[in-house]
Amino acid sequence: MLTIEKKTAVETYIAEKIEKRDTGEPICAYVYDLDYLENHAEKIKQSLPPFCRLYYAVKANPEKPILETLEPIVDGFEVASYGEMQKVSGLTEKAMLFGGPGKKDKEIASALESNVDYLNVESFHELNRMIYIAEQKGVKIPVLLRVNLKDNVSDSHIRMSGVPTQFGVDERDIPVILLEALASPHIEVKGFHFHAMSNNLDAQAHLQFIGTCIEKSLAWQNEFGMEAPIVNVGGGIGINYLNPDQPFEWEVLAKGLEDFYHIYQHQSLTLFLEIGRYMTAECGSYVTEVLDVKTNHGEHFAVIRGGSHHLRLPAAWKMSHPFHVHSIDEWRYPFERPGIFDEAVTVAGELCTPNDVLVRKENVKELRAGDVMIFRFAGAYGWTISHHDFLSHPHPEHIFVKKD
Numbered sequence: 001m002l003t004i005e006k007k008t009a010v011e012t013y014i015a016e017k018i019e020k021r022d023t024g025e026p027i028c029a030y031v032y033d034l035d036y037l038e039n040h041a042e043k044i045k046q047s048l049p050p051f052c053r054l055y056y057a058v059k060a061n062p063e064k065p066i067l068e069t070l071e072p073i074v075d076g077f078e079v080a081s082y083g084e085m086q087k088v089s090g091l092t093e094k095a096m097l098f099g100g101p102g103k104k105d106k107e108i109a110s111a112l113e114s115n116v117d118y119l120n121v122e123s124f125h126e127l128n129r130m131i132y133i134a135e136q137k138g139v140k141i142p143v144l145l146r147v148n149l150k151d152n153v154s155d156s157h158i159r160m161s162g163v164p165t166q167f168g169v170d171e172r173d174i175p176v177i178l179l180e181a182l183a184s185p186h187i188e189v190k191g192f193h194f195h196a197m198s199n200n201l202d203a204q205a206h207l208q209f210i211g212t213c214i215e216k217s218l219a220w221q222n223e224f225g226m227e228a229p230i231v232n233v234g235g236g237i238g239i240n241y242l243n244p245d246q247p248f249e250w251e252v253l254a255k256g257l258e259d260f261y262h263i264y265q266h267q268s269l270t271l272f273l274e275i276g277r278y279m280t281a282e283c284g285s286y287v288t289e290v291l292d293v294k295t296n297h298g299e300h301f302a303v304i305r306g307g308s309h310h311l312r313l314p315a316a317w318k319m320s321h322p323f324h325v326h327s328i329d330e331w332r333y334p335f336e337r338p339g340i341f342d343e344a345v346t347v348a349g350e351l352c353t354p355n356d357v358l359v360r361k362e363n364v365k366e367l368r369a370g371d372v373m374i375f376r377f378a379g380a381y382g383w384t385i386s387h388h389d390f391l392s393h394p395h396p397e398h399i400f401v402k403k404d
């Protein structure tokens with residue numbers, strides 16, 4: 001891990017690179033501010049009422065320094081593959097929750113041998129496979145039944161529940177699967193799992209969703225004589241990429257959870273949150289140098305070192321990723337520097353496809369070849385969801401900055 005003294009982590013990184021640069025290799029890096037991450041995670045954790053448990057959804061960013069920074073703060077980790085399980089069990093004994101719609105028998109068996117506390121059941125067939133594996137091993141598997149709610153609960157553009165998807169068990173079938181699970185000597189039903197959406201920006205809507213999850217869980221507890229349930233509401237807290245000045249109102253969510261705590265205190269239920277995007281998005285920036293600026297068909301384009309093979313999110317969501325320009329005065333060629341001033345620009349990457357676009361027709365005051373673009377909110381679903389090796393360009397640097 002490279003340790004740099006802080007201005008902001010990103011500015012210091014760029015200054016050092018420019019100063020030391022002698023190869024002409026353009027700047028291209030993910031820069032993570034681990035102090036920011038630690039602080040942010042602490043604030044999230046401290047804002048939660050006592051009936052909440054905070055898990056980090058590893059898929060958002062599984063880099064080791066990220067997991068190590070979060071480890072002392074969170075109650076555990078949500079994992080969705082054997083690979084993620086290995087990453088977590090290699091560094092902590094804290095609990096894991098194992099989810100995902102396509103669990104392999106080997107993964108289920110590995111979960112039983114590691115510090116996985118609960119496995120999500122995503123279907124009837126998966127329940128049968130778990131019973132079969134547990135019988136062979138002579139164990140009992142603690143599970144949360146993943147519910148695909150019958151009614152829509154979100155306006156988010158990515159939904160896993162309340163609409164037809166591959167996730168969970170249709171709410172209308174929950175009584176049937178519950179009876180089957182409760183009848184098995186090899187399954188302990190500990191509660192329900194409801195992860196339903198991605199990038200929700202509306203705290204009130206999220207509270208309403210959580211209220212629905214609690215009410216449904218308590219109704220099933222009552223009807224089937226279960227113990228006080230775990231109600232896992234998943235993640236889904238959003239980052240406002242299109243309008244960063246209006247972030248998700250975490251305080252509103254925290255206050256609403258506090259209210260739920262007082263309302264449901266006597267029910268002794270436990271509420272699990274599995275936060276990914278909201279936990280790590282902001283601690284990471286993707287920092288890349290502008291290679292070229294040009295005009296085609298009357299529209300301006302900047303081409304950067306890197307692109308969607310490093311940061312796929314804006315291409316996947318067909319959006320402009322929030323950015324700012326870090327001006328670099330140095331210009332190393334003996335000829336004119338291309339640039340635009342007070343114009344709209346589309347920022348494309350170095351790949352040979354018109355889909356390699358990170359910014360679509362956004363205004364810039366000044367953008368020249370040799371300037372550096374800083375893409376915020378790149379710490380979640382950034383590098384990890386990107387197709388790194390398309391065109392075999394070198395990978396970006398990965399810099400983890402911590403004060404000491």
Ligand SMILES: Cc1ncc(COP(=O)(O)O)c(C=O)c1O
Pocket residue numbers: 057059060078099100195197198199234235236237274275276277278
């Ligand atoms: C089961 C489950 N839990 C939690 C998360 C984390 O969601 P987010 O990053 O939106 O907080 C995901 C993300 O896909 C998930 O599938």
